[in-house]
Amino acid sequence: MDLILPSFGLIFWMTLTFVIVFVLLRKMAWKPILKALSDRENYIKDALNSAEKAKEEMAQLQAGNEKILLEARNERDKLLKEARETKDTIIAEAKSKAQKEAEKIVQSARETLQNEKNAALNELKSQVAALSVEIAEKIIKSELASDEKQKALVNSLLKEVTLN
Amino acid sequence: MTTEIKPLRIFSGTKALMMLFVLLPFFAFAEGGEKKFVAGDMIVEHVSDSHSWHIAGNVSVSLPILVYSPVSGFSAFSSSRLENGAVYNGYKLEGEHLAAVNPDGSVNKADTARLWDISLTKDAATILLAGIALILIFTAASKGYNKRKNDAPKGIQSMMEPLILFIRDDVAIPSIGKEKYEKYMPYLLTLFFFILFLNFIGLIPFFPGGANVTGNIGITMSLACFTFIITLISSTKSYWAHTVWMPGVPALVKILILTPIELLGVVLRPFTLLIRIFANILAGHIVALSFFSLIFIFGSLWGKVTGYSVSVFSVAFAAGMLLLDVLVALIQAYVFTLLSAIYFGMVITREDTHH
Numbered sequence: 001m002d003l004i005l006p007s008f009g010l011i012f013w014m015t016l017t018f019v020i021v022f023v024l025l026r027k028m029a030w031k032p033i034l035k036a037l038s039d040r041e042n043y044i045k046d047a048l049n050s051a052e053k054a055k056e057e058m059a060q061l062q063a064g065n066e067k068i069l070l071e072a073r074n075e076r077d078k079l080l081k082e083a084r085e086t087k088d089t090i091i092a093e094a095k096s097k098a099q100k101e102a103e104k105i106v107q108s109a110r111e112t113l114q115n116e117k118n119a120a121l122n123e124l125k126s127q128v129a130a131l132s133v134e135i136a137e138k139i140i141k142s143e144l145a146s147d148e149k150q151k152a153l154v155n156s157l158l159k160e161v162t163l164n
Numbered sequence: 165m166t167t168e169i170k171p172l173r174i175f176s177g178t179k180a181l182m183m184l185f186v187l188l189p190f191f192a193f194a195e196g197g198e199k200k201f202v203a204g205d206m207i208v209e210h211v212s213d214s215h216s217w218h219i220a221g222n223v224s225v226s227l228p229i230l231v232y233s234p235v236s237g238f239s240a241f242s243s244s245r246l247e248n249g250a251v252y253n254g255y256k257l258e259g260e261h262l263a264a265v266n267p268d269g270s271v272n273k274a275d276t277a278r279l280w281d282i283s284l285t286k287d288a289a290t291i292l293l294a295g296i297a298l299i300l301i302f303t304a305a306s307k308g309y310n311k312r313k314n315d316a317p318k319g320i321q322s323m324m325e326p327l328i329l330f331i332r333d334d335v336a337i338p339s340i341g342k343e344k345y346e347k348y349m350p351y352l353l354t355l356f357f358f359i360l361f362l363n364f365i366g367l368i369p370f371f372p373g374g375a376n377v378t379g380n381i382g383i384t385m386s387l388a389c390f391t392f393i394i395t396l397i398s399s400t401k402s403y404w405a406h407t408v409w410m411p412g413v414p415a416l417v418k419i420l421i422l423t424p425i426e427l428l429g430v431v432l433r434p435f436t437l438l439i440r441i442f443a444n445i446l447a448g449h450i451v452a453l454s455f456f457s458l459i460f461i462f463g464s465l466w467g468k469v470t471g472y473s474v475s476v477f478s479v480a481f482a483a484g485m486l487l488l489d490v491l492v493a494l495i496q497a498y499v500f501t502l503l504s505a506i507y508f509g510m511v512i513t514r515e516d517t518h519h
Contacts, residue, residue: 003208003212003446005381006380006381006382006385007213007281007382008280008281008282008382009281009285009288009382010213010285010287010291010382010383011386013282013287013292014288014291014382014383014386015386015389015390017291017294017295018354018358018386020295021295021298021354021358022350022351022354024299025298025299025302025350025353025354026350026354028299028302028303028306029299029303029305029306030349030350030354031350032306032309033302033305033306033328034328034332034346034349036306036309036310036313037309037325037328037332039313039314040313040314040315043314044314
């Protein structure tokens with residue numbers, strides 16, 4: 001029967017000890033421990049959150065960097081393309097200009113040449129005429145050096161002249 | 165082909181254990197002497213509270229007797245003065261019960277019934293011991309939290325933290341709810357660890373353990389009373405309205421069936437609490453002791469040799485039983501705390517539970 005009959009002494013000691021332990025531990029252990037635990041949990045949560053945020057920012061930064069890089073690359077390509085085009089047009093222009101210039105030069109050279117030729121021809125003609133006259137003079141002089149010859153000539157000329 | 169001969173190992177772990185099982189009963193017999201062995205008495209003596217604390221052999225500590233009598237006032241003296249039925253200061257021990265005696269040496273029943281016996285018995289001393297251990301351990305753990313703010317736990321702190329978190333996350337929050345659990349945490353933690361420590365101390369087979377504290381109905385009764393009182397204090401109007409006069413049920417059914425059952429439940433819940441842990445822990449002690457008793461029963465029936473041979477199995481079974489009791493110690497501390505938390509959760513019914 002002792003086993004199932006509660007004794008007053010034990011109830012007294014249990015209650016007393018429990019209340020004392022409860023009051024002491026609540027103040028000295030449970031409240032500080034529970035607070036420390038929740039503080040630490042919050043701290044870890046915050047740390048994780050900020051790490052996540054930093055990661056996101058990092059990713060964003062990286063994406064931004066990539067965008068800037070891509071833009072720079074595009075810009076470079078555009079500039080190169082433009083430069084090439086400019087170069088091509090400049091070359092083409094220069095070419096056509098040179099062509100024209102050359103043609104012009106050739107044209108004027110041709111004209112000059114023609115003029116020179118004409119002048120030369122004219123001079124040649126006049127010289128040839130003078131020479132011919134001189135030659136003719138000399139020939140005539142030699143032909144008509146003697147009287148017989150002058151007579152023969154007059155005769156031949158007279159022969160030719162047919163009096164009709 | 166040659167078979168390899170392995171060196172013979174004499175002192176393997178298992179063999180050493182077997183040797184221990186065989187040798188232990190020798191000491192037991194040596195201690196038991198030639199007294200007539202009655203298993204029931206031995207077991208009841210071991211699981212009951214006592215005014216002296218047996219250590220080993222004939223060595224025991226006499227614990228103080230503290231008693232208040234309306235007739236002769238408060239008196240305190242060592243229980244050694246009452247050994248072997250001696251009368252001291254008008255008191256004597258009837259078994260383990262303190263009794264007031266008349267001058268002629270006969271028990272004065274009227275006075276005995278009015279005694280307030282708060283002697284520091286074996287169980288009471290164990291309770292004090294557990295209380296001191298609790299305070300020392302958890303103030304030490306608390307210091308750890310102060311020292312290592314926001315850092316990983318260390319030492320005693322890391323040993324207790326999983327249990328504290330378990331009580332908070334798996335007992336208090338699911339049963340009471342996230343809004344109000346904090347108020348009950350100190351009680352639930354004290355309750356859980358107090359029971360756990362008492363259970364474990366009870367399992368230690370030598371001094372200063374072995375006292376069957378949580379298997380004592382007075383202890384479990386006071387613990388259940390705490391839960392009951394806190395339940396009553398925290399109960400809300402809506403809880404009582406639902407308990408006494410459940411809305412939406414015909415009045416006749418309420419008066420005849422529902423209300424009596426509900427009111428009975430209010431009282432029965434803490435009662436089941438106190439019975440459950442009491443019976444479990446007491447049974448654990450009794451079964452373990454019964455296995456040991458087998459040695460002496462067989463020994464006294466068929467001689468010492470039989471006792472020795474049975475001892476191997478008895479000790480092995482008792483060891484297994486002790487391991488099981490470790491589990492029971494944990495489970496019962498958990499169940500008591502969990503049910504307390506659930507009862508608190510029931511009476512602080514939140515507004516959204518209307519139906």
